[in-house]
Amino acid sequence: MVTERIISAVLYVLLAPFVIGLLDGFDRKISARMQGRRGPSVLQPFFDLKKLFEKEFLTANKAQLFMIRSYLVFIVLSGVLFFGGFDILLVVFSLSTAAMFLILASTSTHSPYSAQGTHRELVQIMSCEPMELLVAVGFYLAIGTFNVNEIVKTSISPIAFLPGFFVGFVFILTIKFRKSPFDIATSHHAHQEVIKGVTSEMVGKEYGMVTLAEWYENAILLGIVGLFFLNSNPVSIVGAIIAILVVWFLEILIDNTSARVKWQLMLKLAWGVTIVAAGMNLLLLEIIRG
Amino acid sequence: MGKRSIVPYGPQHPVLPEPIHLDLVLEDEKVLAAIPSIGFIHRGLESLTSKKDFNEMVYVAERICGICSYMHGMGYCMALEDIMNVEVPRRADYLRTIWCEMSRLHSHLLWLGLLADGFGFESLFMHSWRLRENILDMFEASTGGRVIFSVNTIGGVLKDMPNDMLKEFVKKLDDMEKEIRETTSIFLNDYTVKSRLVGVGILTGEDAIRRGAVGPMMRASGISVDMRKNGYAAYNDIDFDVITSNNCDSYARCEVRIGEIFQSIDIIRQAVAKIPDTEINTKVTGMPNGESIIRVEQPRGEAFYHVRANGTKFLDRFRVRTPTFANIPALTQTLQGCQYGDVPLLVLTIDPCISCTER
Amino acid sequence: MSTIHKSPWLLHYDGSSCNGCDIEVLACTTPVYDVERFGVINTGNPMHADIFLITGGINSQNEAVVKQIYEQMPQPKVVIAVGTCACTGGIFKECYNIKGGADTVIPVDIYVPGCAARPESIIDGVVKGVALFQEKAAALKASEKAN
C-alpha cells in the first residue's frame, strides 16, 4: 500500500511534465485547427521549454529567481501530496502557498505590466479558492475523509454525489488553465493589455520554470478531475481518463469560443457558479446526511 | 499617491499593432486619466512636396498608410484633378469606387479581427483575417499588390479590371457574404463579446461633434454623416443609406462597421452592374496652380486632403488630416473612467491608424 | 541535437512604417500563412522574444524605444528588418524625421525587402532568421564553454 503511494508520487514527479506537455502540444494543434490553421508540431511545448532553458539569463531583480524556484518546488510538493494520497485540503492550501511565491516573484520587479498582471492573478486566486476548498469539502461529505488515498477506495465514484461540485470545479479550471474567457492575468497568447502579465519579467529559465510549474499544477488539477470518477473498481481508471480528456477538450473548446472578460465579471461568475452549483450540492448533501 | 497607480502604456505593446503611448492614472483598474502621446511614427512626409514632384507624390500619398492606402492615393489625385480641371473618365470613377469599397471591406474585416484579438477571442481574429485574405487575393489579381496598389494616377487609374474579372469578384463576394454574416453575428450576439462592448466607451452625439469625431465613431453616436454622400467618384450613381447607431458605445461602433461591410458588398454589386466601358485615364499636361480641399470617406471616416499648388512641379502644401487624428480627442474622452482592460479595446474602437495620424 | 531553432518567438515593433508591412506581418500569423507551423509565437514581450521583426524606419522618437527593446531581448537574438522602410528608409528616407532603416540603431541580421513586404517574403526572412538563430545559439554555447 505504502509502496503504491510512493510509486504514484514518484511517477507524478517524473511523468507529469511529459504527459501535460504532450497534452499542451495537442491543445495547440487542436486550437490551431479550430482556427483554421495548421498549427505547430505536437512536441512544440517541449521545444519551447528547452529553448527557454538555453537562453541567456537576464533579470530585472535577482530575488525573482529564487522565488520562482520556490514556487516550482511548492507546486511539486503539492503534487506529491496529492498523488501520494494525502489530505486533499492540505493540497489546496499548499497550492495557494505556492501561488503566493509566484506573486511575490512577479511583484519583486516593479514593472507595470507584471504588477497589473499580479493584481489580476490575485483576483483569480481569490475567485478560484472557495471552489477549490469546497471540492475538498465535497469529498469529505461524500466519502467521509479528506484523504485522497481513502477517497479512491470508495465503492461509488464521488461524482455520483458531487455533480454540482464537479460543474463548479470545471468552471474554475478555465481560470486555472489560463484559458479564455478568463485568461486575464497571463494569457497563452500575448495579445492582451497586460502583455504577459505575471510572467512579463521572467526571462529564459525563469519563464521555463514557471511553465514547468504550470504543467505540474495542471497535472494536479486534472488529477482532481479524475478523482471525481475513481472508485475501488480498477475499471474506473478508464472512466477517469476519459473524463479528464473530455474536460480538457471542453476547456480548449471554451478557449476558442469566447472573448476575454473583465476581472469583475470573472469574480462575479466564479463566485456565482461556486455558490449556486457547489452551494446547492453542499446543501443537498447536508440534508441527506441529516 | 495612495491607491493610485501611474503607469505607462505602450509605445511597444502587442495589442496595439502600432505604437501609441498613454500615461495612465489608475485606481485598481479604473482609468482616471489617460494622456496620449503621438509621434512615434511621425515621418514628416508632408514636407516631401519640396523634394518630390506632384506626380511622385501620388506614391508618397499611398504610403501615408498601408490600410486605406488606396484611398489616400485617390484623395490626393482627386485634389490635383480638381486643381488642374481634369475630367476623369467615368469607368475610372467606377473602378475607383469598387477599389474603395474593397478597401473598406478589407479594412473592416481587419478591424474586426484586431478587435477580437483585443478582447482575447483568438479564433475569431483568425477567422476574420482568413476572410480578409480573399479580398487581398482580389486586390492582387486586379492591381498586383496586396496592400499597396499603385494604380491611381492623376487623371484616372492605371489598370483596368476586365468585366469578367469584375463578375468573378462579385461572385466571390456573394459566396463570402454568408460566411461574413455568420462571423459578424458572433460579434453582435456572443455573451462574452457583449460583456466587453456594451456600454463601454460612451461617446454621446454632442460630444462626438464637440470633439470633432468622424466616420463610424461619429455615426455610432447617432450622427448621420458620410462623405460618400457628397457624391465623389461614382457614388452619386449608387444607392445606399448612411449606417448609424444610437447606442454610442463600443458595441454601436462594431454594429456600424459590420453594417458597412454588407453595404460595401452591395455597392460593389451595384457598381459592377452599372460600370460603363470608357477610357480609364485622361492624359494630364501642365503644372498645377491653385488650391483644393477634398474630403473622402475612408473606412475610418472623413479624410482631408488640402493641396495648394503654385504653378511649379513642387507643391506649396500638401496637408492630410486623417480620420484617426480627428478621433483622438474623442478617444481621450472615452478612455476617461474606463477599465484598464478596456484601454486597448477603446483605442481599437476608433480603428486607429497612427501611421496616417502622425504622417 | 539542439532544437532551439524550432521555437523562435517573435517580437514585432512598428518603427515608422505606414502599416502596410505591419498588417502583412500580422497576416503571417493568421490561417493562410500560419507561421506557428515553425513554432513561431508572436510574443509581445522582448524578454521572451528571440526574433525581433522591425518594420518602418527610425525616427528621433522611436530610436530610444527600438534600442531599449533590443537590449531587453536575451541572447541569442536575431533582428529582421521587414519592408523597404526598415531596410533603408524607403520612400520616406528624405523626410526630415527619418534617420534611415533599422540598421541605423541596431544591428540587423536579415533584410526583407518589399513595399509592402509580402507574407511569403516575411516567411522566407523568418526561416533565414531561424537558421541564424540556431547558429548564434551554438556560438553562444561555445563561448560559454570557453569561459
Next chain:
Amino acid sequence: MGQFLPFTKQVLKNLFSEPATTQYPFVPKEYPERTRGHVDINKDQCILCGMCMRSCPPGAIKVDRAGKTWTINRFDCIQCGYCVEKCPKKCLSITPGYQEPGPEKFTYSVEVPYEPPKPAAKPAAAPAANAAAPAQPQA
C-alpha cells in the same frame, strides 16, 4: 445577455476540415500575373536616358551613362512601377517574384550594351535568366 458560445459550430467545423494554411515555403507560391514583384530591365532596349533614375521616388535606380550600367537596389525599391511608366523605351517591366531576403543589402546591376550613336540591334542572348531568378548578389 447574448448567446453562449455561438462560435462553437464554426470552430468544430474548422477542426474537422482542411486548414486554410498554404504549404509555402515547401510548395512554391504561384502569383497572379499582375503581381508587382520586382523591376526587370530589358537591357538591350535601354538607352541610358536616366528617366527612371530621376523619377524613382525612393531613388532606387542608378543609371551610369559613362560606365554603361543600370543598377537597382532592390532593398530600396518600393515596387511602385513609376519607372516602368516613365521609361521612354518601355524596357522596364515589373514582374512577379520578389527579391529574396538576405543578410546584406546588395544592388543588382546590368551592363547596358547601348552605343550612343547607332541604335544597337544585338539579339537578346542571356537576359531571360534575370526574369526567372530575381537577383544575384554582387560583390
Next chain:
Amino acid sequence: MQEIKKDMYLIDKAELLQVIMEKKNALWRLCQICCSFPKAENHYEVTYSFANGYDFANYRLIVEKDEDVPSISRVYKSAIYYENEMHELWGLNVENIKVDLHDKLYRIDVETPFIEKEDK
C-alpha cells in the same frame, strides 16, 4: 469676411473668435486647422475648416511671420493637437493653448522643419 472661393472665406484676426463662437453654438464640428507658408507670399495661411452635416466652411487667416494667433482650444478642445502642431512644425506662435506641449507633440530633432532657417 470675404469669400475667396466656394466655401472658403478670408477673415481677419478680430473676426476669428466671433466666427469660432458662432460655429460652436451652431454645433459645427472642427474638421481641421491647416497651416501653410507659401514661399512666394512669405506669410502664413491658417485655414480653419468646419462642417455640419454636409455643410462645409473654411476660414482663412493671413498671419505675418512674427505675428501671433489666438488659440481656439478653449472653445474646441480638439484644436489642441492642430495648434501644437502648427507651433512645432511651422514655428507659428499660438497664444495660450489649453494644453501646451512645448514642441513635444512630435519629439523631432529638427526645428520647425517646414520653414527654412533664413525665412524665419
Next chain:
Amino acid sequence: MEMLVTALICLPFLWAILPAVIHNSKCRAFFVYLGCGIVIALSVFTAVKWYLAGGQAMDFDLPYKEAFDHVILVGDIFLMCLITYLSFKYKKGVISLLAIVQTVLVAALELFGPKVKELPALHFDWLTFVMILIIGVVGSLIGIYAVGYMHGYHIHHHKELTDRRSFFLAMIFVFFGAMFGLVFSQSLIWLYFFWEITSVTSFLLIGYTRTDEAINNSFKALWMNLLGGCGIAAAIAIGVLLYQNVNLYDMIKIAILSKYMGISTTLCLVPIACLAFAALTKSAQFPFSGWLLGAMVAPTPSSALLHSATMVKAGVYLLIRISVAMADNYVGNMVALVGGFTFLAASCLAISVSDGKKVLAYSTISNLGLIVACTGCGYEETIWAAVFLVIFHAVSKSMLFQCVGAIENTTGSRDVEDMQGLISLFPKLAVVLMIGIAGMFLAPFGMLISKWAALKAFIDTTSVYVSTLMVLFICFGSATTMFYWTKWLSKILGASGKEKSRDLTKKNEYISMFFHAIMMVALILGFPWLSSHVLKPMSNEMFGTDVQVISYQNIIIMIVLLVGVFVIPAINYVLTKNTKAKQVITYMGGANCGDNFNFVSSTGDPKEMHISNFYMEDIMGEKKLFTPAIMVSTVIIIVYMIIVIGGAF
C-alpha cells in the same frame, strides 16, 4: 498557588500607581520595565508551576474574600460614577444610562437579592493557563515597547498633544490586572467587575489624545462595551433570580445537563445567550466592530494591546469558556453565524483599505470571527482550533501592530502603499512584518490549521443550514484573507527607488519585536508539542475525551509545509545567489527611462511610475459593505435572541 494568583491580579493594579505618580521619564521607564518584567516572570512562574504540578483544574478562594467582594461592589459603583461623569462632561449623557442601569441592577441584586450559593471565587485550568501566558508575556512586551514608542510619539512627532504618558502607562498595568482577574474569576459578579474595568480602561486609552475623533471613537467603544456589560448583568440577574447561583461554571454545567435531563432546555440557555452576546460585543464582531476600528486613533501600543493580548481576547476567552454549552443549539448557531459572517465580511473590508493599521484592525475582526465561529460550533476540533488561533493571533498581531507603529515613526506613513520596497529600505522592520504576516495566514501557520479543523467540524455540525453557511463563509473568507495579506506582502518585497534613510526605531521596540519573532518561530516549531501537551488535556478537561483532532500524518505534512515555507526559499536563495545574470531594466513597453522607477511620459519628460494594489472599493469598499454587514449581523443576533428568549418563556 493562591498567593501567586492573588499577586498576579493585584500587583499590576498596585504597580499602576508607580508610573502614574513618577514624572521623570527615565525613572518612570525603569519602573515600567521592572513592572513588565515582574508580570512576565510572575505569569510564567505561575503557569509553569501549575503545569508541573500536573495541570489539574483547581478551584480556590482568595484570602479575605469578603473584603474583595466589598471592594468589587465599591469598584462597580466607582466605575459607574466615572462613566457618568465623563459622559456628561463630553455631552454624551445617554451613554451613562447603560452604565447606571446595569450597575444598579447588579448592585441591587447583590445587596438585596436572594442569597446566592457560596462557591470558590477563582478557578485555574488549562484555558486559564493559556490566557495568563498570553496576557503576561505578550501584554508585558507591549508595555516595554510602549515606553520607547510613546517617547518618540511625544518628543518627535506629536508635539501638539499634551504629554499624558504617565496616565497611559498606568492604564496598561490596570489592563493587565483586569485581564488576569477576568480569566481567573469563577463568579460572574467578579467577572463582571473586571470586564467593566477593561471597558473603561480601553475607553480611556482610546481617548488618550483628546482630539475630537479620539473622543468620539472612545465613546463609541464605551457604549458598545457597556451594552455587552448589560448582557453579563442580565446573566447575573437570571442566575441570581432563577438558580441563586452566579457561578459561571455551574451555569455552563446546567446548560449542558439540561440537554439530557429534559428540563426546559431553552431557559437554561438564556444566561448563556446573554454571556455570548456580551462576548460578541467585546470581541468586536459585527455589528459591534466599529469600536475596534475607531480604537486605532490611539497610539499604537494601545492598539496592539487591545487587538492582541487583552480586550478582544476577553470576549473570546468567555466564548471558549461557554462553548461547551453552545454545541448544537441556537446560541451556538448564533455565535457561529455571527462569527463566520464577520470572518467573511471583515476580510472583504480589509481588502478595500490601505491604512496599515486599519488593515490590521479588519484582520483582527476577521480572525476573531473565525475564532468566534469555532467556539459557536463547540466541538473538540473547533475549540482546539480556536485556542490555537488565539495564541497565534495574539503573538502575530501584537508584533504586526508594533511593527507598523515603528514603520510609521520611521517613514512617516503607515499606509500600505508607502511600504513599497520596505525590504530594501528597512530590512529589519520588513522581516518582522513578514514574519507577522506569515503568522497570520501562511500555510501552515495558525490560520491553516484552524481552517482545516474548522472546516471539518462545520461539515459535521448537525444544523444543515448553519453547516452549509459556515462552510461557505470559511471557504470564501479564506480566499479574501489570502488576497489582502498577499498584496501587502508583495508591497514589502517589491523594489524601491527611494533612498535608504535612517531607521528611527528604538532599541526597546526592537527588543519587544524580536521576542515576538522568537515566540512566533517557537510556536510554529513547538506546535505538535503544544497540541499534545496543552490542547489535548484542555479538550480532555472540557469534553472528557481526548480525540486526536488532527491526524499524526497531517501534522507531519504541516510541519513539512512549514519548514518548506522557510527552508525552500532559503535553500533556493543560496543556490541562486551566484547565478550569473545580466541586469536589465524592466519592461515598460519601451518607455523605460533607464531605472525601473521612471518612464518617458506623454510629454517626453521622465515621470515617476507608481504601482498601487487593488482595493476593489466598488465591490468591497467600506461605503458599500459596512452598513449591510451591520444590518445582516444585527438581524442574525436579533432573530436568534428572540428564538432563545422567546423559546424560554
